[in-house]
Amino acid sequence: MPRLIALLLLIVLVLPGSRAHADDAYDALSASALAISPESFDSVRHGIEQLAESGDPRAAVVIGALHDGTLYANDDHALFIQQPDGSYVDAHTGAKAPDVTDDDVKKVRVNNAVRSAIDAALGGLQLFAPDAPTRLHAATAVFTSHDPAALPALKKALAKESDPAVKRLMEQAQAAALLSAPDASEAEKLDAVATLRARGDQDARSVLSALAGQSGPVGTAAAAAVVSIDHFLQIWSVAQSVYYGISLGSVLLLAAAGLAITFGVMGVINMAHGEMVMIGAYVTFVVQQLMHAYLPSLYGISLLIAVPMAFLVSGAVGVVIERSLIRWLYGRPLETLLATWGLSLVLQQVVRSLFGANNQDVDTPGWMSGAFQLGGLTLTWNRLYIIIFAFLVVAALMAALRYTPLGLRMRAVTQNRRMAAAMGIRTPWIDALTFGLGSGIAGIAGVALSQIDNVSPNLGQGYIIDSFMVVVFGGVGNLWGTTLGALTLGIVNKFLEPIAGAVLGKIIVLVLLILFVQRNPRGMFPLKGRAVEA
Amino acid sequence: MKLDRTSFITLIAVMGAALVLALLNQMTAAASAAHVPTYVIALAGKYLCFAMLALAVDLVWGFAGILSLGHAAFFALGGYAMGMYLMRQIGTRGVYGNPNLPDFMVFLGWKALPWYWTGFEWFGFAILMAMLVPAVLAGVFGWLAFRSRVTGVYLSIITQALTYALLLAFFRNDMGFGGNNGMTDFKDILGFNVQADSTRSALLVISAVVLCGQFLLARFVVDSRFGKILIAVRDTESRTRFLGYRPESYKLVVWVLSAIMAGIGGALYVPQVGIINPSEFAPGNSIEAVIWVAVGGRGTLVGAILGAIIVNFGKTWFTGALPEVWLYALGAMFIFVTLFLPRGVMGLVRTSAPKEPEPETPAVAAAHEVTG
Numbered sequence: 001m002p003r004l005i006a007l008l009l010l011i012v013l014v015l016p017g018s019r020a021h022a023d024d025a026y027d028a029l030s031a032s033a034l035a036i037s038p039e040s041f042d043s044v045r046h047g048i049e050q051l052a053e054s055g056d057p058r059a060a061v062v063i064g065a066l067h068d069g070t071l072y073a074n075d076d077h078a079l080f081i082q083q084p085d086g087s088y089v090d091a092h093t094g095a096k097a098p099d100v101t102d103d104d105v106k107k108v109r110v111n112n113a114v115r116s117a118i119d120a121a122l123g124g125l126q127l128f129a130p131d132a133p134t135r136l137h138a139a140t141a142v143f144t145s146h147d148p149a150a151l152p153a154l155k156k157a158l159a160k161e162s163d164p165a166v167k168r169l170m171e172q173a174q175a176a177a178l179l180s181a182p183d184a185s186e187a188e189k190l191d192a193v194a195t196l197r198a199r200g201d202q203d204a205r206s207v208l209s210a211l212a213g214q215s216g217p218v219g220t221a222a223a224a225a226v227v228s229i230d231h232f233l234q235i236w237s238v239a240q241s242v243y244y245g246i247s248l249g250s251v252l253l254l255a256a257a258g259l260a261i262t263f264g265v266m267g268v269i270n271m272a273h274g275e276m277v278m279i280g281a282y283v284t285f286v287v288q289q290l291m292h293a294y295l296p297s298l299y300g301i302s303l304l305i306a307v308p309m310a311f312l313v314s315g316a317v318g319v320v321i322e323r324s325l326i327r328w329l330y331g332r333p334l335e336t337l338l339a340t341w342g343l344s345l346v347l348q349q350v351v352r353s354l355f356g357a358n359n360q361d362v363d364t365p366g367w368m369s370g371a372f373q374l375g376g377l378t379l380t381w382n383r384l385y386i387i388i389f390a391f392l393v394v395a396a397l398m399a400a401l402r403y404t405p406l407g408l409r410m411r412a413v414t415q416n417r418r419m420a421a422a423m424g425i426r427t428p429w430i431d432a433l434t435f436g437l438g439s440g441i442a443g444i445a446g447v448a449l450s451q452i453d454n455v456s457p458n459l460g461q462g463y464i465i466d467s468f469m470v471v472v473f474g475g476v477g478n479l480w481g482t483t484l485g486a487l488t489l490g491i492v493n494k495f496l497e498p499i500a501g502a503v504l505g506k507i508i509v510l511v512l513l514i515l516f517v518q519r520n521p522r523g524m525f526p527l528k529g530r531a532v533e534a
Numbered sequence: 535m536k537l538d539r540t541s542f543i544t545l546i547a548v549m550g551a552a553l554v555l556a557l558l559n560q561m562t563a564a565a566s567a568a569h570v571p572t573y574v575i576a577l578a579g580k581y582l583c584f585a586m587l588a589l590a591v592d593l594v595w596g597f598a599g600i601l602s603l604g605h606a607a608f609f610a611l612g613g614y615a616m617g618m619y620l621m622r623q624i625g626t627r628g629v630y631g632n633p634n635l636p637d638f639m640v641f642l643g644w645k646a647l648p649w650y651w652t653g654f655e656w657f658g659f660a661i662l663m664a665m666l667v668p669a670v671l672a673g674v675f676g677w678l679a680f681r682s683r684v685t686g687v688y689l690s691i692i693t694q695a696l697t698y699a700l701l702l703a704f705f706r707n708d709m710g711f712g713g714n715n716g717m718t719d720f721k722d723i724l725g726f727n728v729q730a731d732s733t734r735s736a737l738l739v740i741s742a743v744v745l746c747g748q749f750l751l752a753r754f755v756v757d758s759r760f761g762k763i764l765i766a767v768r769d770t771e772s773r774t775r776f777l778g779y780r781p782e783s784y785k786l787v788v789w790v791l792s793a794i795m796a797g798i799g800g801a802l803y804v805p806q807v808g809i810i811n812p813s814e815f816a817p818g819n820s821i822e823a824v825i826w827v828a829v830g831g832r833g834t835l836v837g838a839i840l841g842a843i844i845v846n847f848g849k850t851w852f853t854g855a856l857p858e859v860w861l862y863a864l865g866a867m868f869i870f871v872t873l874f875l876p877r878g879v880m881g882l883v884r885t886s887a888p889k890e891p892e893p894e895t896p897a898v899a900a901a902h903e904v905t906g
Contacts, residue, residue, distance in 0.1 A: 269687055271821075328873055333687050334601045335872040338828055341821050342868020349861040465698050465817065468691045503702050510699035514692045518678040521688055 044110070045117040060125040062091050067118045072105035080105055124153035127170070132163045139166060143173040146207060148181035172199050176207050179218075189218045197225035200232045240377055241494045247383045249490025250390035251452070253483055254445035255463040256470035257394055260482040261438030262318075264471050265414050268326055268435065269337040272344040273467060274460025275351075276439045279317060280310035280446020281455045282351060285360045300365050303447060310443035318439025322432045330431075344460070352457040362450040386448050393444055398479055400437070410434045414477075469513050475523030485524060489513075540883060541753065544836045545746050548585075552578065552742030556735035575734045577850060579806040581843050582741040586799030588826040588842035589748055589835060590792040595824065596833030597756050598788050599768035601686075603820050604693035605796055607700050608668035610814035612797030614704075614711060615667060617810040618651060619660030620720040620728070627721055637719070638712045648710045657724055664801035665794045672793030673786070680782035680789070685771065694817050701815035716811025723805050734806065741802050745839070748795050752835050755791065764788055825864075828871050831880025840879055 048066070051059045062079065065071040070082040071091065079091035080100055088100040110118065123145075126138030135157070142150045154174045161167040175192035178184045184192075193211070196204040208229065211222035255277060262270045270276075284306040291302045298305075325343065329336040364382060371380040401407035412420040413430045421427045446459070453459060466489075474485025489509060496505035520526070537545075555578055558570040587609045594600040621636040630640040634647055653659040675696060679689055707713035726733045755761050766774045767781040774781050804810045813819075822845075830841020845867070852860040875881060 269690075325869060325873070334690065335876070337601070337603075337687070337690065338821070338825060339869045339872040342825070342865040342872075345861045345865035345868070349858075349865070353858065465694060469695060472688060472691055503706055507699045507702050510695050510702075514675075514695055514699075515678070517688060517692050518682045518684055521682055521684040 044108075044114050048114070048117045048121045051121065060122070060129075061094070063118055063121050063125065065091065066108060066110065067115075067122060069107065069110075071108045073108055074100070074105045079108075120147070120149055124150050127153055127157035128160070132166055135161070135163070135166045136169060139169040139173045143169065143176050143203065146173070146176035146180045148177050148184075151177050151181060171195055172204070176204075179207060179211060186216070186218060190221055193218065193221045193225050197228055200229045202233065205229045205233070236377065241498070242491060243377060243379065245491030245494035246487060247387055247490070248493055249487035250387040251449065252463075252466055252470050252490055253394060253486035254386070254390045254448050255442075256467040256474075256482055256486055257390075257397060257479075258438040258440070258442030258445060259467045259471050260474075260477075260479055261397070261441065262435055263468070264477045264479075264482065265410065266431065266434055266438070267333065267476075268330075269333050269340065270326075270435075270438075271337055271341040271464065272321065272347060272460075273340075273439075273442055274462070274464035275344045275347040276314045276318060276442035276460070277446040277449060277463055278351065278457065278460035279314050279347070280443030281362070281450040281453075281459050282355065282360070282446075283310040283313045283443065284447045284450040285355075285362050285455055288363060300367070302363075303365060303368075303451075306447045307444055310447045311440040312443075314443025314446070315436040315440030318442075319432045319436040321439070322435035326435065327428065327431065344464075348457045348460075355457075357457060359454040359456045362455050364451055368451065382451050386451065389448055393441065394479060394483055397437075397441060401479075406430075406433060406437075410437075469510075472517060472523055473513055475525035478523075478525045481523060481525035537753070540880070541749070541836050544839060545749060548582070548839065549742050549746055552582070552738050556739050559731055559735050572731045572734055575731070575738050576806050579734065579738040579741050580803065581846050582738070582745050583799045583803035583806065584823070584826065584846050585839040585842040586741075586745055586748055586802070587796050587823050588830070588838035589745070589752055590796040590799065591823050592827045592830075592832065592835055592838035593752050593755070593795070594789055594792045595827060596835070596838075597761060597764050597768060598785050599685075599771075600785060600789060601690045601824065602693045602792075603690045603817060603824065604695075604697035605792070605823055606819035607697035607815055608672060608793040608796035609800035609803070609823075610700070610704075610810070610812075611668045611671065612664040612800030613804040613810040613814060614717075614800075615654070615660050615664035615797070616801040616804040617717040617720075618654040618663075618711075619657060620723060620805060621717050622651075622655040623722045624719065625721075628719070636712070636717070638707075638715065638717075639710070642707060644710075651710070661801060664797045668793040668797035669790050672790045676786045676789040680785045683782070694820070697815050697820055698817050701812055701817070704812035704815060712811070714812065716809060718809040718811075720805065720808055728805050728808065737802065737806050741806070744798060744802060748798070749835060749839065752795070755788065756835070760784065760787070822864075825868050825871070827878075829867060829875075829878050831878030831883075834878070834880040837878050837880035844879065 048063060051063060061081070062071065065081040072080045072082055072088065074080065080088040080097055081091050082088055086102075088097045088105065089095060090097045123138055123141050126134050127142070129135050129138065139154075139157075142154060151174065154170055154177065158167065158170050158174065161170055172195055175195035178188055178192040179196075193208065196208055205226055208222045208225050211219055212226050213219065214222070255274075258276060259270065259273050262268050262273065284303065287306040287309050288299075288302045291299050291305070321340075321343065325339055326336060329339060368382045368385055371378050373379075401410060409420070409425050409430050410433075412423070412425060413427050413434075417427055420430075449459065449463070453462070470486045470489060471482055473489065474481030474483070492512070493505055493509050496508055499505070500508055517523075555570050555575060558568055559572060559575050562569040587605060590608070591602060591605050594602055594605075624636065626633050628637040628640075630637055632640045635644060639647070654663070675693075679692065684692065703709055704711055704716075705714055711717070720728045722728060723733065726736075756764065763774065763779055764784050766777075767779070767784055771781050800810075800814075823842075826841040826845050827838045828841070829837075829845055830839065831837025845864075848863065848867075849860060852863055871878060
């Protein structure tokens with residue numbers, strides 16, 4: 001506290017200069033722009049900088065008041081801050097000053113030069129803010145501006161800093177600012193280059209590349225650092241491609257997981273699979289609308305409620321389709337293909353008639369939006385959640401097939417229908433339930449896809465070819481193959497994109513797939529045995 | 535080669551209807567009650583081109599058991615070859631008036647014609663390409679696929695991937711085929727105005743002749759010894775192989791032939807509809823072509839022609855009268871035909887009158903209604 005008082009005394013002394021300058025400080029300021037004395041402005045600016053470097057929280061209040069135009073001074077150089085209700089508080093202590101009236105004080109005015117000093121000071125002051133995120137933010141701002149003027153404040157802040165993350169960023173900011181400072185020594189600059197090289201991101205690179213052209217040891221070091229950072233960034237960009245690839249792969253996996261059941265396990269070519277996905281997306285839309293109307297308090301978890309609902313609705317539709325259409329067509333795969341294609345047209349038109357042809361808005365809940373930084377990667381939450389969700393769905397599906405009684409019966413019917421029937425399994429019902437399971441999984445996929453794609457009647461069409469590709473590529477009847485196939489396709493696609501462009505990349509992937517299927521007609525992990533020839 | 539009665543009647547009906555329509559369009563005054571408006575001529579010509587595609591699909595699906603879900607790709611490639619010829623015929627009459635470059639290339643700032651446009655100013659070359667390009671694509675694709683014994687559903691899915699890849703490719707402006715908008719605003723074909731009634735009528739008659747020629751060729755192929763083995767391959771491929779035949783060679787020949795037939799259909803289609811764009815590659819189009827065959831009756835050839843005409847007439851009628859209902863009707867048709875009419879309309883014809891088919895069965899009557 002004594003320090004603060006000393007500082008405030010300082011600013012009071014410096015701000016108006018001397019008694020003789022006092023009028024210049026605010027009277028002249030208030031008069032007209034032409035009459036402003038340059039000396040006084042220098043002194044005001046100087047006072048602000050001194051105050052900013054003091055590192056006291058109270059300083060921020062005072063400079064903030066100056067910034068807002070609520071800082072007043074009386075004839076004795078005492079500073080007061082006007083409150084919104086028109087009363088004044090003492091700038092030293094923050095205590096109320098009830099006996100001060102408007103007549104006693106004059107506003108401390110500012111001009112552009114002072115204003116920019118205020119801005120810089122406020123930025124610097126946040127380096128001393130009590131909470132770490134604000135300090136981190138301020139240090140980032142200094143790094144971005146790398147203004148040498150911030151150096152003294154940074155030095156003070158660094159000495160006090162205890163949070164290691166903030167401290168590191170401050171050191172980097174100091175290094176960036178040092179490199180722009182004309183008077184820094186060569187040794188300091190070399191140190192600064194090393195610090196930035198260790199940071200190794202695009203921002204550090206842009207600071208360094210400005211120096212890389214210079215002669216002398218600093219320029220050489222900077223050039224070497226740029227090369228090193230480029231190398232580092234390249235590794236991160238590979239990692240980024242892999243991540244995007246996994247992200248795309250997880251979407252493909254979600255879309256194909258249901259098909260791995262209906263097509264892979266049952267052998268039904270369900271061209272209406274995409275429409276099951278689309279129905280799932282529309283269920284999400286309806287659930288959100290209903291919850292918005294009736295349960296607004298739970299709106300945040302609407303997606304979690306949509307997941308089981310989509311499973312049930314799409315699954316029920318699937319059971320109905322199996323019972324009414326597909327069961328007549330077992331053993332005639334090509335006819336199934338045509339009939340389900342016709343069905344997909346009908347389902348699209350039904351949805352179009354019910355909801356209209358336009359895209360429907362499905363909200364992304366707060367906990368799914370935004371992004372975060374991981375090393376050199378920028379990860380968005382919704383993509384990350386979809387990746388996790390896709391793997392959870394596949395894991396649940398595998399567990400259901402392996403450990404539940406229904407899964408056991410499904411596998412029994414697939415492997416040997418007549419034997420299963422002889423053991424008392426009602427094979428027609430198992431067929432219906434298996435198809436329902438596959439359709440339900442497709443519906444769940446629709447919930448996830450509603451977050452990243454347009455919810456329209458055509459939603460499913462975009463995924464049907466990809467889904468079949470994934471299942472065929474992975475090997476029919478093999479969920480591991482489907483998983484690996486989806487991820488491989490996703491990653492290959494994302495690696496080709498920067499080289500060939502998005503569309504050409506996709507074409508190349510399709511052509512590669514066609515060639516792959518020609519070489520391995522049964523996919524990566526073919527089922528072994530005589531059953532495959534049937 | 536002996537033609538059965540249904541085939542004979544269908545051929546006569548197709549030829550006759552095309553001639554009658556063309557004559558009524560040309561010989562009567564516009565005000566007369568007997569006058570056939572030009573849009574009907576263009577529509578009928580379009581149906582006949584679709585019938586060629588259906589015939590091509592039936593040849594491979596009905597007789598070799600290859601369900602292609604990408605046949606419209608060959609059709610569209612033939613169409614693009616013709617489109618390129620028609621673009622070159624525009625000459626200086628384009629919006630930009632460039633004698634060499636089509637408008638879309640000028641628009642994209644291209645300076646010279648890409649090498650693969652060379653020769654398309656000649657009609658004969660374009661027609662050759664309309665057959666050769668689908669044939670080469672089908673040859674490479676089929677050679678790879680049949681040799682490694684990709685069959686059934688897997689083959690269907692990769693044919694779909696093929697047409698999907700081509701769809702994406704032709705959407706790209708860099709390809710030099712007009713990108714999204716494709717090619718349109720055609721002026722002349724062999725010096726005749728594409729828009730003129732007389733050209734349209736002539737194209738209709740030519741389409742009918744070509745369709746009948748393709749039908750006779752297909753009939754000849756399936757009735758020959760080659761065709762018998764093809765049917766054996768369709769029914770039990772492995773047994774045919776054990777008998778010492780090479781199924782992949784038989785399939786490849788018929789597959790390439792079918793692609794050429796589809797390509798010719800596309801080449802005749804483009805001048806009659808006046809536009810070719812990448813949406814012709816859409817996988818849905820190929821699947822629709824399969825349903826024409828299924829509706830008409832798979833493995834009958836005549837059925838393919840009838841199916842294409844019936845379904846497309848239905849489409850024209852529905853999209854005009856009840857646009858909302860069309861997709862329901864098309865979808866229901868897929869389901870109904872596969873469930874209840876596995877042999878299509880031709881199945882009705884043959885089961886209702888197995889020995890002596892009536893000339894005026896519902897299907898033929900419908901065909902008359904469509905074409906006449």
